[in-house]
Amino acid sequence: MKLLADKNFLSLFMGRLTTNAGDSIYYITTTWLAAEITNDPFYVGLTSAVILIPKGLQFLWGPLVDRWNIKPVLIMTQLIQAVLILLIPILYYMNLLTIYNLLPIVFLAAIIAELGYPVQLKALPAMLPKNKLLQGNSLLAIANQTADIVMNALSGILLAILGIVTLYLVDSIMFTLAALLFSLIKLKKAPLEAVKVEKLNLKNYGLEMKIGLKVVFNSMIWVFLIANVVINFCLGVMYAILPIYANSLGGEEKYGYILTAISIGTVLGSLISTKLNKVPIGLFISSSFIVAFILWGIAPFMSFYFFLLLFTLCWIPIGSANIILGSVMQSVLPLTIIGRTNSVMSSFGAIAMPIGSLIGGLLVRYFESNLVLSIAAIGFLVVGLTWLFNKKLRNLPNSETISYKDFNIPKEFIEL
Template sequence: MRQLFVNVNFVLLFLGRVITNIGDSMYYVASMWLVYELGGSAFYTGLAGFLILLPKAFQFLFGPFVDRWKIRKTLLTTQILQSILILIIPFTYFLDLLTIQLIFIMMPLIAVIEEFAYPSQTKALPIILKKTELIKGNSAFAFAYQGVDLIFHSVAGILVTSIGAITLFLIDSITFAVAALLFSFLRIEKRTDGITEELKSKYYFSELKEGLSTVFQSLLWVLLLGAAFVNFSIGMTMALLPSIAQSFGGASFYGMLLASMSLGLLVGSLSGSLIGNFPVGYSIIICFTMGAFCWFSTSFVATPFFFLLLFGLAWIPIGAVNVLFAGITQSIIPLEMIGRVNSVMSSFSVIFMPVGSLLGGYIGTIINPNTIFTYTSLGLGVMAFMWVLFSELKKLPRVEEIDGRKLKLNDTPKEAS
């Protein structure tokens, strides 16, 4: 891991991601709690979650642009736009023009911008790192992502209570400006093998189709099916968390719930390299079975500490699998197609997440949110069952032994240097 931080481009990308994640963590807590305060119902937080998550379902439409656009320019533009858009919320508040409808307009706009930013960061990794460094690089990125969430979800929950959500939006805007400054020093030569940055419509649809066919004519689609069930459950859960937090103590406990989730994801991300030394198929089956058990067990505890503990444990397999999947796809997908394939996989794996958020928010108004929360654990159980059902996945070997043929892909990439 240490040798990664000798690479200047990796350090800048890593620090930029840390700062971006700080901004995202504070923005999410501040916006969701502000919506809950203004709306006073799980339905509004469900609708907010739907609007934030909906652009992820259409990320496959952005993939061809990510593959062609210059990474540095894309990262700079996205961070500057986010900084400006977030400032609109406190600006309208001070003019007494802020409404919940305005927040609902801003949420999907900011979310769309993120769908260009994060895939561009992922695209950069196999360019600046060697193939043998990808798992470690993804673990470091996951550590940055989840470690920051762990700290700043809790901090944001406390800050919302002490200084208010509006002030937090002002701080948030500054973080994206700082991230833009860091990304401005990147020096990445985007290897496109003759592909120009301009994307004409006829090439756009051709490349979009190529990304879709790569996923759905291989076993990658089976991975997405199980992930879709997990993400549907996560969508419902995120809509219900503010209501559950209110029963335990309010905004501060909401931050603690998100921090517990982030801690589980962080532990899972850090253990991704270790789990990668074992056969992937059996590891995923065991991990998600244990995760479902921990999640379901929250219904049998009444103390906040054990609720947080079991909830956090349930997220460990999700963090580990995210790292494994990232390393696998970056190793077996041709470099010039990574943006398209990752976007397709991201879109179709989370396509039911916004639906789950909207449905969870609605059902939470007529049924006890704690009851719904308990049974969302079934999503993790379905993931484990999917890997048992498909023998090709169950028999997958260690990460380093997986190539395109094992997932029925026709081509494998050359090693990046």
């Protein structure tokens, strides 16, 4: 926790905490609003997909993120989100809000959010030495999940007491507060000042995106990409189903409990990850995802409170694995190409998420929600078995000794 004594990191940490609290309110409120307006599970899945689609466009932001100054972008993304979210209660009060004008607003807000997240990740290695990245990532993940825990736990109560429209007003305030916190960050020098920044025209933009693609597909990182695609597809199915599943159990209060279970499991996993520097990555990742599959797969067929217990437990190894893999990527890639490479990785994985949401919304029309939710866990089994039976992946060393050579990343990219 010594990192929190650093004023710059503390500002980033608190800003991340605040903006993720706003995101939690936004996602929960929007999915319930879609259900309230349409009373159709397909439109709930469509709304979830629209929010998730911008994640699949992250590869477009990579060349921009590598060139942008951190602080101005952090501030502006929050302020623009605040304005967009404020449009929803205004339209509601004017009796003009429909699913057809709600979807474009949430789509634009999601795009802006996706611009902000890679900049936050870029700020971290610019602030911290390599041996502090795992701890820094863990703390940011804790900020993320702590906000989720608090807001998810309160979501049912807040929806019942304040109502959907008031929650959107609160959400807009949260993004404004996040902008103020990010404005406190003081960077003495540009983290990439040694890199010559050329004017980014359309040709250069395409060339820089190709670099990110080449790094991924000319190394073992492509295996991470396949895992992202499989898991994000299954998560897309899950997020589309959860409102319907929770509604069958009693309503928005149950929805809040389920999201809280996910958040608690993830934050526990994030805390545990700080103690796993010496653990071989390969065996840990394979065993983590297989255990998650078992717990998740049987949970929907249990009583509600036993479901919550199993669902919480299954997200502990998922949370740990996510932090470790993120830290590994930051360790093996130089700062000059990390934005482009991470954007490609995130984008390919995220493309599968809205597709999963759409398919999940359609499946719930024909099958019981608990069956579809259980089937969604198969992605974790696929990834776990892939890492277990692939010798190269299974034998990956711990996060402290791993290097670009373990992923067969060509030296030409390391020296960019």
